[in-house]
Amino acid sequence: xxxxxxxxxxxxxxxxxxxxxxxxxxxxxxxxxxxxxxxxxxxxxxxxxxxxxxxxxxxxxxxxxxxxxxxxxxxxxxxxxxxxxxxxxxxxxxxxxxxxxxxxxxxxxxxxxxxxxxxxxxxxxxxxxxxxxxxxxxxxxxxxxxxxxxxxxxxxxxxxxxxxxxxxxxxxxxxxxxxxxxxxxxxxxxxxxxxxxxxxxxxxxxxxxxxxxxxxxxxxxxxxxxxxxxxxxxxxxxxxxxxxxxxxxxxxxxxxxxxxxxxxxxxxxxxxxxxxxxxxxxxxxxxxxxxxxxxxxxxxxxxxxxxxxxxxxxxxxxxxxxxxxxxxxxxxxxxxxxxx
Amino acid sequence: xxxxxxxxxxxxxxxxxxxxxxxxxxxxxxxxxxxxxxxxxxxxxxxxxxxxxxxxxxxxxxxxxxxxxxxxxxxxxxxxxxxxxxxxxxxxxxxxxxxxxxxxxxxxxxxxxxxxxxxxxxxxxxxxxxxxxxxxxxxxxxxxxxxxxxxxxxxxxxxxxxxxxxxxxxxxxxxxxxxxxxxxxxxxxxxxxxxxxxxxxxxxxxxxxxxxxxxxxxxxxxxxxxxxxxxxxxxxxxxxxxxxxxxxxxxxxxxxxxxxxxxxxxxxxxxxxxxxxxxxxxxxxxxxxxxxxxxxxxxxxxxxxxxxxxxxxxxxxxxxxxxxxx
Amino acid sequence: xxxxxxxxxxxxxxxxxxxxxxxxxxxxxxxxxxxxxxxxxxxxxxxxxxxxxxxxxxxxxxxxxxxxxxxxxxxxxxxxxxxxxxxxxxxxxxxxxxxxxxxxxxxxxxxxxxxxxxxxxxxxxxxxxxxxxxxxxxxxxxxxxxxxxxxxxxxxxxxxxxxxxxxxxxxxxxxxxxxxxxxxxxxxxxxxxxxxxxxxxxxxxxxxxxxxxxxxxxxxxxxxxxxxxxxxxxxxxxxxxxxxxxxxxxxxxxxxxxxxxxxxxxxxxxxxxxxxxxxxxxxxxxxxxxxxxxxxxxxxxxxxxxxx
Numbered sequence: 001x002x003x004x005x006x007x008x009x010x011x012x013x014x015x016x017x018x019x020x021x022x023x024x025x026x027x028x029x030x031x032x033x034x035x036x037x038x039x040x041x042x043x044x045x046x047x048x049x050x051x052x053x054x055x056x057x058x059x060x061x062x063x064x065x066x067x068x069x070x071x072x073x074x075x076x077x078x079x080x081x082x083x084x085x086x087x088x089x090x091x092x093x094x095x096x097x098x099x100x101x102x103x104x105x106x107x108x109x110x111x112x113x114x115x116x117x118x119x120x121x122x123x124x125x126x127x128x129x130x131x132x133x134x135x136x137x138x139x140x141x142x143x144x145x146x147x148x149x150x151x152x153x154x155x156x157x158x159x160x161x162x163x164x165x166x167x168x169x170x171x172x173x174x175x176x177x178x179x180x181x182x183x184x185x186x187x188x189x190x191x192x193x194x195x196x197x198x199x200x201x202x203x204x205x206x207x208x209x210x211x212x213x214x215x216x217x218x219x220x221x222x223x224x225x226x227x228x229x230x231x232x233x234x235x236x237x238x239x240x241x242x243x244x245x246x247x248x249x250x251x252x253x254x255x256x257x258x259x260x261x262x263x264x265x266x267x268x269x270x271x272x273x274x275x276x277x278x279x280x281x282x283x284x285x286x287x288x289x290x291x292x293x294x295x296x297x298x299x300x301x302x303x304x305x306x307x308x309x310x311x312x313x314x315x316x317x318x319x320x321x322x323x324x325x326x327x328x329x330x331x332x333x334x335x336x337x338x339x340x
Numbered sequence: 341x342x343x344x345x346x347x348x349x350x351x352x353x354x355x356x357x358x359x360x361x362x363x364x365x366x367x368x369x370x371x372x373x374x375x376x377x378x379x380x381x382x383x384x385x386x387x388x389x390x391x392x393x394x395x396x397x398x399x400x401x402x403x404x405x406x407x408x409x410x411x412x413x414x415x416x417x418x419x420x421x422x423x424x425x426x427x428x429x430x431x432x433x434x435x436x437x438x439x440x441x442x443x444x445x446x447x448x449x450x451x452x453x454x455x456x457x458x459x460x461x462x463x464x465x466x467x468x469x470x471x472x473x474x475x476x477x478x479x480x481x482x483x484x485x486x487x488x489x490x491x492x493x494x495x496x497x498x499x500x501x502x503x504x505x506x507x508x509x510x511x512x513x514x515x516x517x518x519x520x521x522x523x524x525x526x527x528x529x530x531x532x533x534x535x536x537x538x539x540x541x542x543x544x545x546x547x548x549x550x551x552x553x554x555x556x557x558x559x560x561x562x563x564x565x566x567x568x569x570x571x572x573x574x575x576x577x578x579x580x581x582x583x584x585x586x587x588x589x590x591x592x593x594x595x596x597x598x599x600x601x602x603x604x605x606x607x608x609x610x611x612x613x614x615x616x617x618x619x620x621x622x623x624x625x626x627x628x629x630x631x632x633x634x635x636x637x638x639x640x641x642x643x644x645x646x647x648x649x650x651x652x653x654x655x656x657x658x659x660x661x662x663x664x665x666x
Numbered sequence: 667x668x669x670x671x672x673x674x675x676x677x678x679x680x681x682x683x684x685x686x687x688x689x690x691x692x693x694x695x696x697x698x699x700x701x702x703x704x705x706x707x708x709x710x711x712x713x714x715x716x717x718x719x720x721x722x723x724x725x726x727x728x729x730x731x732x733x734x735x736x737x738x739x740x741x742x743x744x745x746x747x748x749x750x751x752x753x754x755x756x757x758x759x760x761x762x763x764x765x766x767x768x769x770x771x772x773x774x775x776x777x778x779x780x781x782x783x784x785x786x787x788x789x790x791x792x793x794x795x796x797x798x799x800x801x802x803x804x805x806x807x808x809x810x811x812x813x814x815x816x817x818x819x820x821x822x823x824x825x826x827x828x829x830x831x832x833x834x835x836x837x838x839x840x841x842x843x844x845x846x847x848x849x850x851x852x853x854x855x856x857x858x859x860x861x862x863x864x865x866x867x868x869x870x871x872x873x874x875x876x877x878x879x880x881x882x883x884x885x886x887x888x889x890x891x892x893x894x895x896x897x898x899x900x901x902x903x904x905x906x907x908x909x910x911x912x913x914x915x916x917x918x919x920x921x922x923x924x925x926x927x928x929x930x931x932x933x934x935x936x937x938x939x940x941x942x943x944x945x946x947x948x949x950x951x952x953x954x955x956x957x958x959x960x961x962x963x964x965x966x967x968x969x970x971x972x973x974x
Contacts, residue, residue: 107559118568484909621819
């Protein structure tokens with residue numbers, strides 16, 4: 001990476017204390033995103049994708065908390081800020097798009113109310129100016145007749161249009177970084193591509209870094225520059241999209257890609273068939289590599305030691321198979337240095 | 341929207357007609373109105389004349405139409421017990437009841453919403469838990485016991501507040517009000533708290549439950565993600581959405597407040613219509629009972645209607661046929 | 667009936683009994699309620715005096731404070747005496763009898779009426795359903811205490827003057843019962859409509875069972891759970907309604923005072939410092955209402971697996 005990243009996450013651990021023990025939905029996660037870059041984060045539900053996004057924007061529901069690790073935005077730590085400081089970052093420097101546009105907008109306020117309130121909070125504009133900017137923001141996301149539609153309520157928009165409004169809200173204060181959490185899952189297949197393209201275009205124009213959380217490999221293949229694959233709270237593989245999608249290194253990524261049809265149809269049921277077993281519950285994560293009970297290529301080291309991210313082509317994969325001398329490891333089980 | 345309003349109004353009229361018919365039946369079949377009005381010593385001639393004058397021998401439908409006609413004009417005949425026109429008795433006492441109900445409703449709503457929001461936002465705090473437990477006991481207490489308890493503490497023991505009656509009242513445009521003098525305000529305090537307490541606990545629990553539900557919604561998360569302050573999120577977004585169902589229930593509670601005023605008025609000997617009604621039940625004063633039934637019926641129907649329409653104003657989703665879906 | 671017995675057995679054997687043993691609130695509430703019920707049922711046997719027997723009354727005993735010897739007669743009363751020299755403890759026990767009897771009878775009446783109408787409405791649908799539910803809709807807009815007062819007034823008007831005191835208790839049961847049936851009818855109707863579409867009802871129909879046999883033999887046992895919960899909470903409501911009506915002077919007559927009547931009488935003496943005439947009946951009423959309420963709350967949670 002040539003320039004310094006917009007977002008830099010290092011060894012992030014999120015813990016949720018419960019009556020039956022401390023859960024770790026996010027465990028030692030590290031990644032960077034550069035300006036104008038789209039990082040796709042994929043994995044099954046419960047893999048920790050959304051929780052990672054929540055941790056970055058500081059919205060983990062109590063009693064969950066960031067237990068260790070760092071989140072840096074353009075070099076400055078943001079994971080240990082006071083709530084009032086973090087609030088000034090949310091919406092202003094990091095925008096977020098949620099899964100269900102129906103549920104993300106307050107049904108009792110017009111889209112104009114919600115846009116203006118966001119703009120006023122972050123840019124300190126007067127009402128009339130905020131309204132002008134709100135109309136411009138709606139036009140930018142492709143809402144026809146924005147000056148009239150601004151006074152409509154969310155229920156008066158279609159699903160796709162609503163998600164455009166949500167994107168306008170997330171980008172209203174020109175953030176450096178956008179987290180999109182399953183932005184297309186709740187939409188009709190026919191509008192999914194448009195919404196993803198819109199998000200990508202707007203972020204590219206502004207040079208914003210994008211963290212695109214999804215379980216839809218089709219969306220990733222079309223949109224992302226790099227991909228992080230998550231499993232049971234850890235990043236198991238991260239690298240350029242061509243390589244991770246086209247020639248995955250981690251057996252879990254292999255299963256995930258192999259199970260995804262080329263069109264972005266309903267792949268969920270098929271995918272689960274392709275990888276035997278199910279992702280472990282957070283209370284019973286297996287020892288060593290969390291994937292080893294389901295892994296077709298597991299060997300005896302796998303259940304003893306959790307693999308670090310190892311170089312594999314231009315990607316990194318957390319799998320002992322990527323160790324240059326894994327044959328040797330089979331016998332000696334010594335821990336090699338992780339290759340940075 | 342117009343169709344909705346018309347339908348609701350027609351339904352309301354239907355309910356009123358049913359209530360009217362019930363109160364007509366009370367007139368018709370309970371006791372002997374002639375005896376009620378003239379006493380047992382009346383002569384046969386007087387009786388004949390009264391039966392003639394009241395039209396008691398006309399066919400029932402004719403009598404019902406006449407009854408409705410009279411009721412619309414506010415004519416409910418004479419009270420058996422007090423031998424005065426019922427409408428006069430009710431009009432005399434209505435301001436006292438309405439004022440009591442109004443002050444109670446304000447207390448119940450203000451405290452109920454504030455405490456509900458407080459207990460929802462500080463869900464696991466000690467104060468919130470204490471308030472919730474106390475409210476559970478409050479719900480089990482009969483209203484009249486609360487009134488007696490308040491009288492005992494604030495009138496008998498402390499001697500701070502009067503224990504019965506309206507005290508000094510000030511007349512505004514023919515409306516005798518408690519709210520115009522210090523003595524009047526002191527007098528209305530205990531009855532209003534007694535009457536409002538139960539409704540307050542209901543509103544508080546409802547606001548809390550609704551608010552907790554709303555705070556779980558995605559748009560609250562999204563509002564936080566947009567960097568809005570906790571205050572803007574809690575009060576600008578969450579509270580507004582909480583208030584939709586709360587308005588309905590609170591509106592409907594207003595009817596209950598007026599009905600429960602019967603109990604409170606008896607405890608504090610408050611000279612309102614409820615007190616009048618309970619005496620009329622005790623003495624089987626049919627015209628007063630029937631008129632009270634109609635009055636309460638009309639009040640309830642009107643309140644329900646207003647609540648329905650208010651719901652409509654608050655929630656834009658119900659108005660969508662006006663805005664037109666695109 | 668097998669299914670009901672079986673279900674009851676299962677419930678008693680496992681979850682319910684288990685939950686009961688683990689809930690101190692439920693245990694305490696049951697103990698208090700049981701003590702009050704025993705005191706009520708056995709009042710004629712265990713009450714120190716019969717407060718309605720003029721022979722044992724001595725006006726000289728009036729206003730004796732609790733646990734103090736009367737200044738004229740030297741007699742001591744645990745909870746003191748009222749204005750007429752009646753032992754407060756005894757009047758409470760007899761009053762409890764009336765309160766509980768009216769409460770239980772009103773709930774039974776409301777439940778039988780509501781369940782029957784709910785079953786009919788849910789099972790047959792059509793105009794039966796429309797009529798029953800329309801009445802319920804109109805009635806439910808009004809608070810039940812108001813309905814009870816009106817029914818009480820009407821029924822009182824219809825009974826001959828000389829029989830009024832005698833009939834008062836029954837009129838009270840009727841009016842409270844009639845004001846509460848709606849809740850049972852609504853619940854049972856909903857449950858019946860769900861049960862009706864299940865296969866066992868279709869099977870019973872195919873076997874040519876009569877609608878009545880199906881309703882009471884098959885559908886009813888399956889809607890008993892919610893009815894039991896409603897009944898318990900309804901008992902607390904009925905007890906409070908009875909006390910309120912009697913307190914207002916439109917319930918139990920002075921010759922058969924319930925707890926509400928005793929409180930009504932006691933309030934007059936509160937200002938003179940004779941607090942015990944009001945205090946003990948009030949505490950008893952509170953204990954009764956609260957214990958039944960807590961029991962109802964607990965039962966609702968215990969029978970509803972979703973809330974556990």
